[in-house]
Amino acid sequence: QGQYVESGGGLVQPGGSLILSCEPSGFNLEYYATAWFRQAPGEERVGISCISSADGSTYYSESVKGRFTISRDSNTVYLQMNSLKPEDTAVYYCGTSGDRSCYGLEISQYDYWGQGTQVTVSS
Numbered sequence: 001q002g003q004y005v006e007s008g009g010g011l012v013q014p015g016g017s018l019i020l021s022c023e024p025s026g027f028n029l030e031y032y033a034t035a036w037f038r039q040a041p042g043e044e045r046v047g048i049s050c051i052s053s054a055d056g057s058t059y060y061s062e063s064v065k066g067r068f069t070i071s072r073d074s075n076t077v078y079l080q081m082n083s084l085k086p087e088d089t090a091v092y093y094c095g096t097s098g099d100r101s102c103y104g105l106e107i108s109q110y111d112y113w114g115q116g117t118q119v120t121v122s123s
Helices: none
Strands: 003-007 010-012 018-025 034-039 046-051 058-060 068-072 077-081 090-096 117-121
Touching: 003 090, 018 034, 018 117, 034 077, 046 068, 058 068
Parallel strands: 010 117
Antiparallel strands: 003 018, 018 077, 034 046, 034 090, 046 058, 068 077, 090 117
16 A cells, blocks of 8 residues: 655744655555645644645645645645744644545545654744
8 A cells, every 4th residue: 555755844933934745655646636634742633735636726724724835746745834833833644535636624535644744833
């Protein structure tokens, strides 16, 4: 079974920016929608953004809309994160819906999780 490899996390000050990357391992990104999820300590994993591989449609949770931008090229999905807040601190994961479309941001619709990348927003 394939999975994603996430990278790009780190420590950043409030108001700063980071860009995360997500690459597939064992499958072709062209045929799969990709979503970003995050999990803060002691909390459930929640969806924050998804990009369709069919038409490039993008979706965002209210918590990140206007600050984060999801994009993709042939082999990588990116998450540009601006105006970061301490509440954005979490481990960030990629997952796929299993086909080209996004199905909301419910975790039950996604799989192929990677190991995640830690983002810490702190002064």
